Amino acid sequence: MDTSYYHNFVTLVNTGNMTRAANRLHLTQPALSKQLRYLEAEFGTPLLHIRRGQRGSSFQLTEAGHIFYEKAKQLCAIEIAAYSDIEGLVHNAII
Secondary structure: OOOHHHHHHHHHHHHOOHHHHHHHHOOOHHHHHHHHHHHHHHHOOOOEEEEEEOOEEEEEEOHHHHHHHHHHHHHHHHHHHHHHHHHHHHHHHHO
């Protein structure tokens, strides 16, 4: 299962900045913006209000963005737990 868009959205919100998030994720800023547009198209609503100014751009989560952010964090935590549990099972089976 590919949950990278969910992970990337969480990173974007946690960093508070598109460029910083893209750097942290080893993506270009346009690639991360494209992922955001895809998610917004998928859900049929904006997830962020982006404000552009002289000091760069900032954003604020929309109501839908807040919901998606919380669910994305949950999904990412479940994925990490699944990998961890299965890794432990495989490791114990080898020993």
